[in-house]
Amino acid sequence: MAVSLKKGGNVSLSKEAPGLSAITIGLGWDPRATDGKEFDLDASAFTLKADGKVRADGDFIFYNNKVSSDGSVVHNGDNRTGEGAGDDETLDIDLSKVPAEVDKVAIAVTIDEADARGQSFGQVGGAFIRVMNKDGGAEIARYDLSEDYSTETAVIFGEIYRNGADWKFRAVGQGFAGGLAPLARNFGVNV
Amino acid sequence: MQTFTTGQKTQLSTLTPQTNLTLTVQVTGPASEYDLILFGLDAAGQLSDDRYMIFFNQPRSPEGAVEMKSGARNEKVFTVDLSRLPASVRRLSLASTVDSGAFNAIDHAEVTLSSSGTPLMNYRVTGRDFQQQKAVMLLDLYFKDVWRVGAVGQGFNGGLDALVRHFGGTVADTPAARPPSPPPPTPTPAAPRPAPTPAAISTPPAPTINLGKITLDKQGQSAKISLRKDGQKDPISVNLNWDKGGGFxxxxxxxxxxxxxxxxxxxKGxxxxxxxxxxxxxxEPFILLDKDDRSGASSDGENLVISRPDLIHTVVIFAFIYQGTSDFTKVNARLTMKDPRGNEITVQLSNPDMRRTxxxxxxxxxxxxxxxxxxxxxxxxxxxxxxQHFxxxxxxxxxSK
Structure with a gap:
């Protein structure tokens, strides 16, 4: 039975799924119900040190850099419309490969060309993030972002972080204005 | 006053503690008419009760918590009392639709939310914000833990039909009677309750909203509207409008x-x-003329409401030129008749004969x-x-007057 989290809540993945070594992060949202330019949402991940910054630009995993420099995080590809049930984009994290200096992995979703298309998370519904055991695909934790977003164009959906020897997942749900570039800069990426 | 951008939302309490609100809307553009509708939706965003579709044919919700009026300068004004809304209505979605052209052609659409005459926020879009949409949702007032307001600015190329479908309603192509209201809940028996069987659960019928517009083109052509059997009033409203004309x-x-x-x-009379x-x-005769518009300046022209069509034998609607023009075509005179179920009959007055006014x-x-x-x-x-003819x-x- 997967743990359903509220904003700010956390769960120990290691306790929920003993022996866990690799996870799949699934992210989803409703496709645009109205007519107009599609909502093209993009998932990205940042492998961060304890100070909340990347070690190098290769720690920013997104549609143009699908594998982290250490190989621990893999982006499984871009979905342009949010069409279809279930996960719209997925990332795999091999926890056993995450280097010791990486303290957490932040998972964010941004809206492509949000400004040009006049789009924001205030228009996107049904967003969720879920964590699955990569081995077998069983869902461990889930967070439905029922928050009422407004003009934000980037949202940190959740983060995977170390707690001693354990790995935990936190439902973050924090929005930012400006989209992917300011978000990446916030994590110390040179864009 | 705050100016919202598309997608922006806030808790209503950040704007006002009041529950008596006014939405003033104006849409300008090349189309002769931009209809405005306020949908009262349930918590799931569905129009489960079509009495809460407030528009020209149904300008008031049953308890009066939502009401539509004409304002100055072609504006429409919706008054909303959130405290009087039934708990089943959790979202008020303001939308505009157009029959000819699309929203990329509008000059602008502007909504101002105010209370007690004080503007609280406004939201403005222009044709550049749209493509081929013929129905556009502008602003939502919705309840999620607390009442909130959100600027929507999205719509459907399929117009009103697509919008109503989006809200879970169905659109009838032909005039149809209002669907029967769901039966009253049966009293719970004191005896042991039988276990409900899933197959026995029936869903209420989807509301059928009739949006048919009938244009009677030819002399002698007719349309029929069934009278309600439940004895309720089913008024027919008649509107005569014309262009102001005149000059120096x-x-x-x-x-x-x-x-x-x-x-x-x-x-008779x-x-x-x-x-x-x-x-x-x-x-008697339960027929009321609202005003004498001397110039056509009043945006809604002159209106006649036949409140009890069940009591009439025959009514002949007429228009005549009192002064200021020689024939009806010069002032683009047009008559619209509507019943509350959305049937609409329009007649364009097309006689250029100046002796017959x-x-x-x-x-x-x-x-x-x-x-x-x-x-x-x-x-x-x-x-x-x-x-003599009739x-x-x-x-x-x-x-004279």
Missing amino acids: LRASADLDLGCMFVMQDGQ VIQALGNSFGSDRF FCAIASIENVGGEVKITKEERYFKDHQEAD GFSFRWSAG
């Missing part, structure tokens, strides 16, 4: 709307501004439980000549 040297055109009527009980015979909505536009007859509306569009030189046998004398 010329008086603006003054057209008058009126009707001749015969009731089932034999009472004439309702018109001339002679101040405005009728009544409370006594009286037009019997349509006749309304009560025929065996149905109201039959027939396009007449017969032009006469005066009331008397028209009367055989009301009134005594006429010249009047």
Whole structure:
């Protein structure tokens, strides 16, 4: 039975799924119900040190850099419309490969060309993030972002972080204005 | 006052502690009309009760918590009292639709939310914000833990039909009666309750909203509207509108709307501004003329409401030129008749004959439980000549105002 989290809540993945070594992060949202330019949402991940910054630009995993420099995080590809049930984009994290200096992995979703298309998370519904055991695909934790977003164009959906020897997942749900570039800069990426 | 951008949302309490709110809306563009509708939706965003679709044909919710009025400068004004809304209505979605063209052609659409006359926020979009949408949701007032307001600015190329479907309603192609209201809940038996079987759960029928617009093009063409069997009023509203015209040297055109009527009980008479015979909505004949618009400046023209079509025998709707123009076509005179189920009948007055300034536009007859509306569009030189044609046998004398 997967743990359903509220904003700010956390769960120990290691306790929920003993022996866990690799996870799949699934992210989803409703496709645009109205007519107009599609909502093209993009998932990205940042492998961060304890100070909340990347070690190098290769720690920013997104549609143009699908594998982290250490190989621990893999982006499984871009979905342009949010069409279809279930996960719209997925990332795999091999926890056993995450280097010791990486303290957490932040998972964010941004809206492509949000400004040009006049789009924001205030228009996107049904967003969720879920964590699955990569081995077998069983869902461990889930967070439905029922928050009422407004003009934000980037949202940190959740983060995977170390707690001693354990790995935990936190439902973050924090929005930012400006989209992917300011978000990446916030994590110390040179864009 | 805050200016919202598309997608922006906030808790209403950050703007006002009041629950009495006013939405003032204006859409300008090349189309002759941009309809405005306020949908009262349930918590799932569905129009589960079509009495909460507030628009020109249904300007008031049953308890009056939502009401639509005409404002100045072509504005529409929706008054909302959130505290009086039933708990089943959790989202008010303001939308605009257009029949000809799309929203990329609009000049602008602007909504201002205010309370007690103080503007709280506004949201403005232009044609550049849209493509081929023919229905656009502008602003939502919705309850999620608390009341909130959100600027939406999204829509559908499929127009009103697509919008209503989005809200879970169905659109009838042909005039249809209002669906029966769901049966009252059966009292819970004190005896042990039988376990509910999933197959026995019935869903209430989807609301059917009739949006049919009927244009009676030809003389003698008619449309029928069934009278309600439950004894409730089902008023027919008649609107005459025309372009102001006039100018520096010329008086603006003054057209008058009126009707001749015969009731089932034999009472007969004439309702018109001339002679101040405005009728009544409370006594026989239950036909009321709202005003005498001397110039066409009033955006909604002159309106006649037939509150009890079940009591009439025959009503002949007429318009005549009191002064200011020589013929109906010069001032683009048009008559619209609507019933609360969305049937709409339009007649464009197209006679350029300047000697005949009286037009019997349509006749309304009560025929065996149905109201039959027939396009007449017969032009006469005066009331008397028209009367002779229809055989009301009134005594006429010249009047002025």
